[in-house]
Amino acid sequence: xxxxxxxxxxxxxxxxxxxxxxxxxxxxxxxxxxxxxxxxxxxxxxxxxxxxxxxxxxxxxxxxxxxxxxxxxxxxxxxxxxxxxxxxxxxxxxxxxxxxxxxxxxxxxxxxxxxxxxxxxxxxxxxxxxxxxxxxxxxxxxxxxxxxxxxxxx
Numbered sequence: 001x002x003x004x005x006x007x008x009x010x011x012x013x014x015x016x017x018x019x020x021x022x023x024x025x026x027x028x029x030x031x032x033x034x035x036x037x038x039x040x041x042x043x044x045x046x047x048x049x050x051x052x053x054x055x056x057x058x059x060x061x062x063x064x065x066x067x068x069x070x071x072x073x074x075x076x077x078x079x080x081x082x083x084x085x086x087x088x089x090x091x092x093x094x095x096x097x098x099x100x101x102x103x104x105x106x107x108x109x110x111x112x113x114x115x116x117x118x119x120x121x122x123x124x125x126x127x128x129x130x131x132x133x134x135x136x137x138x139x140x141x142x143x144x145x146x147x148x149x150x151x152x153x154x
Contacts, residue, residue, distance in 0.1 A: 001058040001078055001145040004136070010085060011142025018142055028141040038082060038140065057081060057139070058111075060147040062091060062131050064154050067118045072127050072154055076104070077114025078147065082139045084109050089147070090132035097122035101132075113137075128153040 006026050008018045015032025030036040058080030067073040076091050078084075086107030093100040104115050121127050128151065135147040 001056070001060050001080060001137070001147055003057050003143050004146045005144045006142045007138055007144055008142060010138055010140070014085075014140040014142070016141040028143055030141070035141065057143055057145040060131060060135075060150055062129055062150045062152045064127060064129055064152040066154050070120050070123050071118050072121050073116065073118045074102075074129060074152075075114055075116035076131055076150075077112065078137055078145075079112040080137055080139060080145055081111060082141055082143070083111055084113065084137040084139050084145075087113065087135070087137040089115075089135045089137075091129055092132055093119070093121065093127060093129040095121040095124035095127040097124050107137075109137075126154060 006018045006028055011018050011028055015030060015035030016028045017031050019027050019029050030039045058078055060078040061076060063075045065073050074091065084107055087105065089104040091102045100119060130151040131147045131149050133149045137145045139145060
């Protein structure tokens with residue numbers, strides 16, 4: 001997942017401040033003790049936040065597997081370096097029997113969130129899916145992280 005912007009109101013409510021350096025790059029800076037502790041814990045877990053537009057903020061996925069003759073099991077989610085306040089997430093599935101869309105908006109959530117389900121796609125020879133472009137998670141420091149639209153198929 002990549003940072004596609006910042007939400008200054010979210011950042012401020014959670015002890016962060018969005019700053020702009022001389023080159024025009026934005027950064028989310030922890031200001032409160034609790035925000036500093038949250039970032040320190042994420043760094044100890046092995047993540048270093050670049051904090052700039054386009055910097056990495058985690059990973060997202062879509063996995064699919066046959067679950068019987070006419071059903072497919074899907075699992076989608078993300079793993080980011082801080083808890084999210086909310087996410088706008090959708091998955092689109094396509095088979096020879098039609099298309100299906102699943103809205104999975106929600107939050108708040110821990111740094112790792114996922115959802116899985118089984119759906120009937122008929123006796124199609126193959127099924128393809130993607131996390132809809134524009135799916136995102138808003139982190140407690142104001143980072144707006146986009147999924148990158150992972151795909152999968154059976």
